[in-house]
Amino acid sequence: MYLKNRTLTYTKTCSPKEQIEKLKELLKTADAVLIGAGAGLSASAGLTYSGERFLKEFRGYKTRYGFSDMYSGSFYPFETPEEYWAYMSRFILVNRYDVPQLKVYQDLLEAVQDKDYFVLTTNVDHQFQLSGFSKRRLFYTQGDYGLFQCSVPCCQETYDNEPIILRMAAEQKDFKIPPELIPKCPVCARPMMMNLRSDGRFVEDSGWHKAFRRYEAYLKAHKNSACLFLELGVGNNTPGIIKYPFWQMTAENANTAYACVNLGEAFCPNEIADRALCINGDIGFVLQELKKIL
Known part of the structure; x- marks a missing residue:
């Protein structure tokens, strides 16, 4: 109208x-x-996903994977869950937790x-x-960068992710997190995902x-x-x-x-x-x- x-x-x-x-x-x-x-x-307010802020936080990712802004990186087809969560944990850290x-x-x-x-x-x-x-x-x-949900989803529950995100960011090496840190649903043990509305699975x-x-x-x-x-x-x-x-x-x-x-x-x-x-x-x-x- x-x-x-x-x-x-x-x-x-x-x-x-x-x-x-x-x-x-x-x-x-x-x-x-x-x-x-x-x-x-x-x-x-300064929370941009490209330019100087991207280069400051993710210059190594631009060199290794070729994407040039944070948003594109969240859709990059990483080969392993360890690589995906290494990137996403840093993304969440700088846009949700390590922000004044x-x-x-x-x-x-x-x-x-x-x-x-x-x-x-x-x-x-x-x-x-x-x-x-x-x-x-x-x-x-x-949704909220600070929440996980089941990727199926098997239930309508969300989970605070700050402790595990901080561990992922601190313990990653060579663009990978340790396999034991890959988040899994506490109900069905399937992979977790961000609680962000991107498709019909949003909780x-x-x-x-x-x-x-x-x-x-x-x-x-x-x-x-x-x-x-x-x-x-x-x-x-x-x-x-x-x-x-x-x-x-x-x-x-x-x-x-x-x-x-x-x-x-x-x-x-x-x-x-x-x-x-x-x-x-x-x-x-x-x-x-x-x-x-x-």
């Missing part, structure tokens, strides 16, 4: 300062703020902490909780369903509220999770507003343009400037 007529609302007619002032007013007048966060938010609190997330929390907020995110790097967002206000739809465990129910309750409670749908760094890989629902809910309630901050991908349909703010810019910069004027 909303794909044919895109418009860069405010982007061409307002200066960056005016746009950020407008965002401040939207936050100020909103009864509730529903944040929709995609990969662009973490990228703005990121300023972009802290600035976002400061902007909404006095509001009745909720976070819907496709990110799997745990940054919201690491930065102090309440777990009860977070629905992580696509929605009890924690996932509790978060989903909290999200449904939040939407129900604010069905007629002056809610701000704040979309940050959401691309077009999975628009049906955040982007399209945000557009639809904005269209259905005249009390709501929609704001999108995304470098190179800030747009909305004409149907909601009169209640939309699209900022084509770096999220970190926008939040930093917003922090100054709040």
Whole structure:
């Protein structure tokens, strides 16, 4: 319904300062703020999968296997499980465990902490909780780098992986982990996999369903509220999770507003343009400037 007529609302007619002032007013007048966060938010915070960060952490993999970014490496056809988990343990370590609190997330929390907020995110790097967002206000739809699941799966359970990931990363040699560290399901002994939504095997465990129910309750409670749908760094890989629902809910309630901050991908349909703010810019910069004027 909303794909044919895109418009860069405010982007061409307002200066960056005016746009950020407008965002401040939207936050100020909103009864509730529903944040929709995609990969662009973490990228703005510095969690990029290519370039200098890839070379710093995985230069040897580029030389040996030929791939040139972390994401491609996670799909590389390694010949053995020992090689696969040597790479994935390092990938998980640098993107989930060996990561400090990121300023972009802290600035976002400061902007909404006095509001009745909720976070819907496709990110799997745990940054919201690491930065102090309440777990009860977070629905992580696509999984978590910090969880394993059975690859079959034989059950709807997930398992914290930090201890074994740290061992894999510490004990690997020549791009391989010791065979005894290959993770296996404690129920059926088949191979484990990451709890990431990539196919029909994704496990929605009890924690996932509790978060989903909290999200449904939040939407129900604010069905007629002056809610701000704040979309940050959401691309077009999975628009049906955040982007399209945000557009639809904005269209259905005249009390709501929609704001999108995304470098190179800030747009909305004409149907909601009169209640939309699209900022084509770096999220970190926008939040930093917003922090100054709040």
